[in-house]
């Protein structure tokens with residue numbers, strides 16, 4: 502933020518002035534406690550260096566052998582994309598699309614977009630498309646799931662360990678380093694070094710008139726007085742994002758997505774997610790039987806991780822979202838800060854539910870030795886993937902500022 506910038510908290514809607522922060526200092530919203538801004542004025546160069554390293558690692562991770570599977574003299578060699586291609590070839594295009602997007606496309610696209618933004622910025626150029634590209638790069642945040650994919654690899658390797666020999670390839674090492682580099686780049690980059698470089702017309706800088714409605718830009722976090730945003734389709738003068746006082750039809754959209762996810766949760770747990778065929782015998786596994794299998798083989802820490810990620814997290818997320826929706830609709834003023842925190846947790850943990858989908862993808866890619874051993878994805882995996890996607894969209898559709906509106910505190914200064 503520029504010094505003393507006015508911003509609107511994106512979680513509770515409080516309009517506030519961010520004080521001058523020391524380097525590395527963090528500003529939190531005094532009302533809901535969410536992180537508003539961490540001041541890193543010198544983050545352009547480290548972020549650029551990490552992004553370049555990320556692009557190189559991404560290329561390596563996608564072009565070299567990833568994992569090899571050796572069983573009774575037969576070997577399967579895979580690349581990162583093998584599982585996606587196998588799922589597609591087996592007619593599971595929904596799973597192929599989702600896994601391809603979250604493990605390869607979204608992280609790759611995000612790196613490319615970041616590079617396209619940071620290089621011109623470093624060269625002191627400000628092409629007109631800079632703000633738009635940076636906005637897209639940040640939209641991809643919830644969809645890059647390489648860290649969850651890594652957990653999937655771990656589970657898959659442990660599951661296969663007593664059945665065959667697994668040999669990690671060059672790409673796997675690049676992949677692991679890439680996850681660290683991406684996390685580091687995300688932590689290093691202060692988005693405001695990009696946003697503050699984009700010139701704002703003087704008219705857009707004026708403070709709001711008394712009583713004037715103020716929009717908080719969800720992308721660049723600029724506080725925009727209604728008179729500046731324009732009508733009938735208010736837009737951010739800095740990044741072009743469409744502005745709304747609250748997310749449009751937030752309650753209706755969240756309800757629809759939550760109800761769809763609850764319905765899909767049933768077949769997701771009843772139907773098998775994969776089938777293992779070995780020497781003519783086929784055994785199907787549901788999500789729960791997969792957990793039980795790990796328990797029976799003494800791998801209880803992993804069983805616990807999979808149980809939490811695949812069973813507990815989606816269920817908890819649905820329960821919390823229903824509770825938040827009901828509490829907002831009843832106009833509850835009870836512990837708004839804690840309810841906002843619940844929402845924050847829901848938003849952060851949902852992606853880890855993808856782990857079982859990644860495990861299936863990796864197993865499908867590795868175990869395809871014809872009659873000796875073959876693993877195939879089953880309909881339960883498609884339903885379960887839909888649950889994960891719907892709950893992520895539901896969390897995105899819910900506007901936590903409604904909690905504060907319902908509590909009668911949302912209209913403060915906005």
Ligand SMILES: [Zn+2]
Pocket residue numbers: 510511512513514515530531532533534535
């Ligand atoms: Zn707040």
Ligand SMILES: [Zn+2]
Pocket residue numbers: 718719720721722723737738739740741742
């Ligand atoms: Zn904006």
